[in-house]
Amino acid sequence: MSYTIQGALMASDLGYETVDLQIVSDRITAMAPSLSPIGTIINGQNKLLLPGFVNAHTHSPEMWQRGLISPLPLELWLAELYDFIPLEPEQIYLSALHTAVETLLSGGTSVVDHLILIPGREEESIAAAVRAYQEIGIRAFIAPLIQDESLPASIPSGGTEQQHDPYLRSTATTLDLLQDTVEKFHRPEAGISVVIAPTGVQLCSDALLAGCIELSDRHQLCLHMHLLETHAQQRLAQEKYGCSAVTYLKQIGFLGSRTSLAHCVWLDESDIAILAETQSTVVHNPLSNLRLGSGIAPILKYRQAGVNVSFGCDGAASNDSQDLLEAIKIGSTLHNVTDTDYRHWISPREAIAMAALGGAQGLNLADEMGTLTVGKKADLVLYDLTNLSLLPRTDPIGLLVLGRPTRAVHSAWVNGKQVITEGKVATIDTDQLRQALFTHSHWQSQRASQTVQTLERHYREVMGLSV
Amino acid sequence: MSYTIQGALMASDLGYETVDLQIVSDRITAMAPSLSPIGTIINGQNKLLLPGFVNAHTHSPEMWQRGLISPLPLELWLAELYDFIPLEPEQIYLSALHTAVETLLSGGTSVVDHLILIPGREEESIAAAVRAYQEIGIRAFIAPLIQDESLPASIPSGGTEQQHDPYLRSTATTLDLLQDTVEKFHRPEAGISVVIAPTGVQLCSDALLAGCIELSDRHQLCLHMHLLETHAQQRLAQEKYGCSAVTYLKQIGFLGSRTSLAHCVWLDESDIAILAETQSTVVHNPLSNLRLGSGIAPILKYRQAGVNVSFGCDGAASNDSQDLLEAIKIGSTLHNVTDTDYRHWISPREAIAMAALGGAQGLNLADEMGTLTVGKKADLVLYDLTNLSLLPRTDPIGLLVLGRPTRAVHSAWVNGKQVITEGKVATIDTDQLRQALFTHSHWQSQRASQTVQTLERHYREVMGLSV
Numbered sequence: 032m033s034y035t036i037q038g039a040l041m042a043s044d045l046g047y048e049t050v051d052l053q054i055v056s057d058r059i060t061a062m063a064p065s066l067s068p069i070g071t072i073i074n075g076q077n078k079l080l081l082p083g084f085v086n087a088h089t090h091s092p093e094m095w096q097r098g099l100i101s102p103l104p105l106e107l108w109l110a111e112l113y114d115f116i117p118l119e120p121e122q123i124y125l126s127a128l129h130t131a132v133e134t135l136l137s138g139g140t141s142v143v144d145h146l147i148l149i150p151g152r153e154e155e156s157i158a159a160a161v162r163a164y165q166e167i168g169i170r171a172f173i174a175p176l177i178q179d180e181s182l183p184a185s186i187p188s189g190g191t192e193q194q195h196d197p198y199l200r201s202t203a204t205t206l207d208l209l210q211d212t213v214e215k216f217h218r219p220e221a222g223i224s225v226v227i228a229p230t231g232v233q234l235c236s237d238a239l240l241a242g243c244i245e246l247s248d249r250h251q252l253c254l255h256m257h258l259l260e261t262h263a264q265q266r267l268a269q270e271k272y273g274c275s276a277v278t279y280l281k282q283i284g285f286l287g288s289r290t291s292l293a294h295c296v297w298l299d300e301s302d303i304a305i306l307a308e309t310q311s312t313v314v315h316n317p318l319s320n321l322r323l324g325s326g327i328a329p330i331l332k333y334r335q336a337g338v339n340v341s342f343g344c345d346g347a348a349s350n351d352s353q354d355l356l357e358a359i360k361i362g363s364t365l366h367n368v369t370d371t372d373y374r375h376w377i378s379p380r381e382a383i384a385m386a387a388l389g390g391a392q393g394l395n396l397a398d399e400m401g402t403l404t405v406g407k408k409a410d411l412v413l414y415d416l417t418n419l420s421l422l423p424r425t426d427p428i429g430l431l432v433l434g435r436p437t438r439a440v441h442s443a444w445v446n447g448k449q450v451i452t453e454g455k456v457a458t459i460d461t462d463q464l465r466q467a468l469f470t471h472s473h474w475q476s477q478r479a480s481q482t483v484q485t486l487e488r489h490y491r492e493v494m495g496l497s498v
Numbered sequence: 499m500s501y502t503i504q505g506a507l508m509a510s511d512l513g514y515e516t517v518d519l520q521i522v523s524d525r526i527t528a529m530a531p532s533l534s535p536i537g538t539i540i541n542g543q544n545k546l547l548l549p550g551f552v553n554a555h556t557h558s559p560e561m562w563q564r565g566l567i568s569p570l571p572l573e574l575w576l577a578e579l580y581d582f583i584p585l586e587p588e589q590i591y592l593s594a595l596h597t598a599v600e601t602l603l604s605g606g607t608s609v610v611d612h613l614i615l616i617p618g619r620e621e622e623s624i625a626a627a628v629r630a631y632q633e634i635g636i637r638a639f640i641a642p643l644i645q646d647e648s649l650p651a652s653i654p655s656g657g658t659e660q661q662h663d664p665y666l667r668s669t670a671t672t673l674d675l676l677q678d679t680v681e682k683f684h685r686p687e688a689g690i691s692v693v694i695a696p697t698g699v700q701l702c703s704d705a706l707l708a709g710c711i712e713l714s715d716r717h718q719l720c721l722h723m724h725l726l727e728t729h730a731q732q733r734l735a736q737e738k739y740g741c742s743a744v745t746y747l748k749q750i751g752f753l754g755s756r757t758s759l760a761h762c763v764w765l766d767e768s769d770i771a772i773l774a775e776t777q778s779t780v781v782h783n784p785l786s787n788l789r790l791g792s793g794i795a796p797i798l799k800y801r802q803a804g805v806n807v808s809f810g811c812d813g814a815a816s817n818d819s820q821d822l823l824e825a826i827k828i829g830s831t832l833h834n835v836t837d838t839d840y841r842h843w844i845s846p847r848e849a850i851a852m853a854a855l856g857g858a859q860g861l862n863l864a865d866e867m868g869t870l871t872v873g874k875k876a877d878l879v880l881y882d883l884t885n886l887s888l889l890p891r892t893d894p895i896g897l898l899v900l901g902r903p904t905r906a907v908h909s910a911w912v913n914g915k916q917v918i919t920e921g922k923v924a925t926i927d928t929d930q931l932r933q934a935l936f937t938h939s940h941w942q943s944q945r946a947s948q949t950v951q952t953l954e955r956h957y958r959e960v961m962g963l964s965v
Contacts, residue, residue, distance in 0.1 A: 046943045098888075098896030102834065102843035132886065262838070322900065324834030324843065352887070352902035361828065367569065367791030371729070372963050376569035376791065416941075419599065419932050420819070421565075423939030429565030433789065435819035437904055465886050472890035474883075476513045496839050 032056075032447065033070025039080040039413060040427060041403060042380065047427065052080065054409040057447035062405055077417050078441055079427040081383060082402050083140025083170075083410035084355050085390020086130075087314040088255075088293040088343030090176065091160060092117050092147045094126035097351035099478065105261045105323045105349075106186050106490055110482035112348055113182060118149055120159040125467055126347075127163035132456055132464065133353035134169065134344070136438065138431075140410040140445045141170040141390065141400070143314075143343070145228050145255060145293070148175055150199050153208050154215075161216050161223055168450040168458045170410060172394060174228030174255045175212055177205050177243075178235050183486060185233040187266040189493035198234075206242040213250050222446050224253070224394075231257035232276045233264050237283070244284050253289045253394055259302075260294035261325050263494060277302035286311045291393035293343060294319075295333070296326040303329070303336045312339045312393030317362035318352070319345035331366045331375050341389035356436055359386050363432060379432035408446060415441040415454070499523075499914065500537025506547035506880060507894060508870060509847065514894065519547065521876040524914035529872055544884050545908055546894040548850060549869055550607025550637075550877035551822050552857025553597075554781040555722075555760040555810030557643065558627060559584050559614045561593035564818035566945065572728045572790045572816075573653050573957055578947035579815055580649060585616055587626040592934055593814075594630035599923055599931065600820035601636060601811070603905065605898075607877040607912045608637040608857065608867070610781075610810070612695050612722065612760070615642055617666050620675050621682075628683050628690055635917040635925045637877060639861060641695030641722045642679055644672050644710075645702055650953060652700040654733040656960035665701075673709040680717050689913055691720070691861075698724035699743045700731050704750070711751050720756045720861055726769075727761035728792050730961060744769035753778045758860035760810060761786075762800070763793040770796070770803045779806045779860030782852075784829035785819070786812035798833045798842050808856035823903055826853050830899060846899035875913060882908040882921070 034054040041050045051066040052059060052075075095117050100108055117123060127144065134142050142164070148156040157175055164171035179202045184195045200208075209227060217225040227247045229235045247254045259265050259276055268276035277298060280286050286309035295313045298306070306313065313333050320326060333340050342362050344353045363382035367373070377385075391401030400408050414421070420437040421430045431439070443451035450458050491498045501521040508517045518533040519526060519542075562584050567575055584590060594611065601609050609631070615623040624642055631638035646669045651662045667675075676694060684692040694714045696702045714721050726732055726743055735743035744765060747753050753776035762780045765773070773780065780800050787793060800807050809829050811820045830849035834840070844852075858868030867875050881888070887904040888897045898906070910918035917925050958965045 040941070047941060095890055095892075097890075097892060098846075098894075098898075098900050099892040102840050102845055104838075104840050107840075126890075129886075129889070318831070321828070321831040321834055324838070324840060326835050347901075351897070351900040354902045354904075357824075357902050361788070364785070364788040367788055368793050371571075371791065371961065373569050373571050373574075373791060378569055379565075417932060417936060419596075419928060419935075422596075422932060422935040423562055423564075423593075424936060424941050425562075425564060425566040425939065426943045427565075427941060429943075430818070431565075433565050433818040434814075435821045435824050437821075461886060465884060465889060468886075468889040469884060469891060472892065474507065474514060474891045474894060476893045476896075494838065 034073055035066060035068040035070060036073040036075045036080065036413065037068065039075025039078050041080050042428060052403070054444060054447050057408055059403065059405050059407055059409050062403065073442060075413060079414040079416055079431065080403065081138065081412050081414070082387040082400065083412050083443065083445065084138045084386035085141040085143065085341055085394065086134045086139040086344055086353065086355050087143050087291060087341040087390045087393055088316055088345055089130060089142060089144055089353060090147050090346030091127040091130040091144050092123055093346030093348035094129050095122060095472065097347040100348055105325060106263055107483050107487060108323055108349065109182060110486050111480035114480045114482050115478070116147060120149065120152060120155040122471060123149065123156050124159040124163045125464065125471065127160040128167055128459060128464055129468060130347070130353050131164060131167045131169040132461060134355060135443055135451055135456065136440050137354040137356045138412050138440060139355045140412065140443060141172065143172040143174055143226065143255065145174045145176045154211065157212055157216060164223065166459055167456065168445050168448050170222045170445050172224045172226045172253070173216060174226035175209065176228060176230050177209065178230045179205060179239045180234045180236065185267065186486065186490055187263055187270055187493050202236060202239045202242065205239065206246070209246055213246070213252065217250070226253045226255045228255040231264070232271070232279065233267050240283055240285060247289065253291065254285060255291050256293070258292040258295050259297040262297055265297040275299070275302050277305050281305050281309060289395045294325065294328060296320055296328045298329065303332055303338065306338045307336045312341060314341050314343045314393060315362045316343045316345035316358070317365050318358055319349040322349050327365060327369060331370050339389050339392045340385050341393045342386050355386065356431065359432055379429045382432050383428055409444050410446065411444045412440055413442040414439050501540055502533060502535040502537060503540040503542045503547065503880065504535065506542025506545050508547050509895060517547070519870070521911060521914050524875060526870065526872050526874055526876050529870065540909060542880060546881040546883055546898065547870065548605065548879050548881070549854040549867065550879050550910065550912065551605045551853035552608040552610065552808055552861065553601045553606040553811050553820065553822050554610050554758060554808040554857045554860055555783055555812055556597060556609060556611055556820060557614050557813030558594040558597040558611050559590055560813030560815035561596050562589060562939065564814040567815055572792060573730055574950050574954060575790055575816065576649060577949035577953050581947045581949050582945070583614060587616065587619060587622040589938060590616065590623050590626040591630045592931065592938065594627040595634055595926060595931055596935060597814070597820050598631060598634045598636040599928060601822060602910055602918055602923065603907050604821040604823045605879050605907060606822045607879065607910060608639065610639040610641055610693065610722065612641045612643050621678065624679055624683060631690065633926055634923065635912050635915050637689045637912050639691045639693045639720070640683060641693035642676065643695060643697050644676065645697045646672060646706045647701045647703065652734065653953065653957055654730055654737055654960050669703060669706045669709065672706065673713070676713055680713070680719065684717065693720045693722045695722040698731070699738070699746065700734050707750055707752060714756065720758065721752060722758050723760070725759040725762050726764040729764055732764040742766070742769050744772050748772050748776060756862045761792065761795065763787055763795045765796065770799055770805065773800070773805045774803045779808060781808050781810045781860060782829045783810045783812035783825070784832050785825055786816040789816050794832060794836060798837050806856055806859045807852050808860045809853050822853065823898065826899055846895045849899050850895055876911050877913065878911045879907055880909040881906045
């Protein structure tokens with residue numbers, strides 16, 4: 032298919048300019064103030080044209096528990112999450128669709144799904160998510176979430192003797208699963224890429240991490256993990272390695288320009304220098320970090336050190352949404368309270384660049400996506416500037432980032448294919464999706480988690496909270 | 499008019515229950531699992547019924563500059579804001595309507611408008627806002643924003659000699675204006691109340707504050723002001739009074755159960771004790787405090803001390819939205835990073851109570867609004883739980899507070915009058931409003947503010963920033 036978007040507003044160095052843009056097949060093929068139209072004509076008048084953003088860290092199956100988990104810190108929140116994880120591939124399919132819909136309707140055209148797998152039905156889980164993303168047409172980076180230690184091992188021992196049950200899947204089986212996943216599902220040209228994504232050093236053996244690095248090297252795949260999300264994780268890394276998690280990851284060769292690291296809240300200056308030196312990417316998940324009380328990631332310091340930063344929504348049970356514009360707003364303004372010099376604060380234009388080009392760079396695709404550039408992939412979004420939430424007319428990018436745009440996406444293309452038309456998802460029936468989500472769920476409150484009850488006393492003791 | 503809302507979900511002690519609720523004239527007249535219908539029947543199935551929230555601090559004319567002001571701290575941001583303030587009462591009317599629409603569509607049924615006045619056209623400004631709020635039918639608390647010192651006086655001198663121009667209106671004229679406003683517009687029974695609202699100690703003389711207190715006492719009106727929003731204001735209060743602003747306000751008799759104080763970021767333990775003792779209310783404006791880098795207000799400490807806290811959006815040029823659900827989400831989760839003990843964190847149900855009953859209490863109306871209680875005013879909101887942004891079904895209040903509800907308000911009543919029907923504003927034509935906002939504005943960026951340039955050097959010097 033070909034498209035000509037006519038007369039859209041686009042950011043220029045000094046302000047905005049009106050442009051025509053052409054898409055042929057999967058690429059942007061021309062951009063100029065006035066082009067002879069080809070293909071389908073899209074009226075860009077009173078619309079803002081931006082490159083698509085990357086939802087650079089999420090866990091789609093968490094959708095089933097959004098709004099539900101009590102105010103708890105990560106370690107206990109995870110215990111409750113895993114007590115009630117979806118067990119049917121159909122659920123994985125539906126929550127992946129839902130994640131994609133919310134991402135697309137908030138300006139995202141790519142999603143990195145750090146995908147929670149159903150125990151014993153791992154391949155079906157991955158297949159269900161892949162099917163959802165292909166149907167809806169979002170660019171998907173499937174990052175099966177793996178580990179080889181059981182959840183209680185993620186809480187520091189504090190010097191006490193702790194015995195943990197073995198994890199439900201062996202290291203070797205897990206690495207075989209990843210290898211099979213790559214062979215079966217890694218099809219970047221079709222919009223599905225596999226990412227190697229151990230959950231984090233807190234739940235992975237040296238052998239598992241070594242196997243992940245080997246797989247990534249062999250297939251030139253991106254690496255992804257959670258890194259130092261909480262104070263507990265910082266302390267655990269010291270217990271486990273006698274050094275910071277970042278130093279350890281550098282030593283084993285996990286860091287590099289294909290590596291993106293979610294959260295990065297508890298890093299010090301020398302850790303930050305290592306991320307810069309290795310060209311690793313930080314994925315900032317501000318809403319999750321607030322909800323779980325993890326802390327405020329030192330994003331201004333990353334940017335000053337030259338570390339690439341992108342935005343993620345994180346899973347919908349810790350946010351509890353998949354709205355990228357909300358993550359961008361809070362993720363760019365939150366840091367103003369960490370530095371009194373406003374000249375260091377993130378501007379709306381910088382925030383947009385982090386979400387688009389920063390996201391692309393974190394996936395080693397800065398040459399292919401993230402800017403409006405002839406020759407790059409046509410992953411594009413048109414925002415309706417006559418939407419009430421973007422009025423009165425002022426600075427369109429300021430309105431988008433600092434406001435609260437509500438259904439402001441008019442059209443979107445992924446890989447040259449139109450996936451949003453006139454504010455509606457063009458590729459799937461969202462009413463049917465709503466009906467299915469409704470049918471597969473029920474209203475509830477005050478759910479009791481057995482594992483939280485088991486772990487809470489030790490957690491409070493070791494973290495210095497009154498017991 | 500009478501209404502019977504049938505079969506809506508309502509929060510109960512242990513979870514949710516299904517209720518019928520009746521409205522006769524302006525009051526809730528009955529509530530039970532099953533009532534004989536009277537008046538218009540509203541289908542409450544798959545909908546959540548809550549008391550309306552209070553948008554407890556905003557400045558409606560800032561709508562004209564939302565998305566536009568660069569990342570700046572309050573003192574410089576204000577300089578830019580006032581360089582470009584609306585000058586026509588018609589603009590005041592439109593931005594008040596717009597503020598009301600966004601408040602209503604995010605669960606608010608009351609708004610406290612700390613109203614910026616057009617110099618020389620003060621009464622027209624107030625009349626324009628009153629007209630807008632009466633047309634749309636939101637419960638409005640009009641708080642004309644007054645001061646009697648000019649803007650540069652709000653920056654600490656740091657021991658240097660500073661001369662400031664006199665303010666454009668005298669103290670006596672300002673107090674006369676307030677007296678006239680009360681006589682002309684204070685009609686609580688018609689949904690319009692006047693609030694006495696000096697901008698803050700940083701820009702008001704002792705005489706003006708004394709006059710405000712006298713007016714409030716004479717007419718039993720609420721008092722409202724900004725309080726210790728920034729570090730600069732904390733330092734200025736010490737320069738001006740030799741004590742904290744809170745100690746000073748207690749001494750002059752400004753604090754009490756009719757007083758609400760916006761921001762309250764820079765208070766210490768003894769200030770907090772004074773707020774508790776005087777039964778004053780804190781209005782938390784989290785999004786503005788982040789955007790302007792003002793800091794994180796110690797909201798958990800206020801709650802522990804027994805201080806009533808409500809939520810405000812603040813003006814749309816420092817937020818840059820009027821979405822109360824966004825303010826409630828961030829205003830309740832933000833504080834999790836300030837206290838490691840998650841047992842102190844604000845739960846979604848507590849957040850809802852702060853927004854509704856806390857808001858009512860801050861206006862001295864806890865007996866009249868803020869809960870679903872027979873005999874109270876019918877200020878009610880029904881949320882559509884089949885909205886995609888509130889699915890899958892889990893805990894409805896958790897979804898509402900922690901998620902990102904998008905056009906989830908199905909119906910709303912203010913003073914027993916239906917103002918939202920089927921997700922649309924029932925009382926005004928929002929397409930016409932969109933058109934008017936579009937016509938009265940233009941896209942722009944990189945606006946230069948003369949006053950920022952004048953003030954910036956002194957601000958940076960006195961705040962210890964490199965010059």
